[in-house]
Amino acid sequence: xxxRRYDQIYQAVRRIPAGRVASYGAVARAAGLPGRARLVGxxxxxxxxxxxxxxxxxxxxxxxxxxxxxxxxxxxQRERLGAEGVPVTCGxxxxxxxxxxxxxxLLWGPE
DNA sequence: AGCGTGACAAGGT
DNA sequence: GACCTTGCCACGC
Numbered sequence: 541x542x543x544r545r546y547d548q549i550y551q552a553v554r555r556i557p558a559g560r561v562a563s564y565g566a567v568a569r570a571a572g573l574p575g576r577a578r579l580v581g582x583x584x585x586x587x588x589x590x591x592x593x594x595x596x597x598x599x600x601x602x603x604x605x606x607x608x609x610x611x612x613x614x615x616x617q618r619e620r621l622g623a624e625g626v627p628v629t630c631g632x633x634x635x636x637x638x639x640x641x642x643x644x645x646l647l648w649g650p651e
Numbered sequence: 652a653g654c655g656t657g658a659c660a661a662g663g664t
Numbered sequence: 665g666a667c668c669t670t671g672c673c674a675c676g677c
Contacts, residue, residue: 564659578673581658598658602665606658613658 548572549583556597559624560639563601570641581606596620597639603632 552571556562564577573579584595596617600606607614609631618628626637
């Protein structure tokens, strides 16, 4: 039942560099689906494991982890981010770690 | 068709 | 920051 949109979302998630995070809305825009932030959440929820997918790099626009603090998913995400050098303090990721495609291209140049 | 729900976002207080 | 309200859209009932 995966229409093409799910795959576009997964590709966009894979474009988030290690050590950075992106918001659901930013992923939606990068996938060519502006305004479908909630669809990103749905796609990640439905994502079959075994798929190579850095889902833990996707956080809310305000920098908070989308899961309830203390939940198993929350802890998994926090640890996977920490393993990449992304600190999660009080459930939030500092703005400095937010990936912005436009700024990234300015700093590193187009591939 | 309605209606509630959700790994959301933006704008206002 | 913390809330609250609106807008949003896919899904299941």
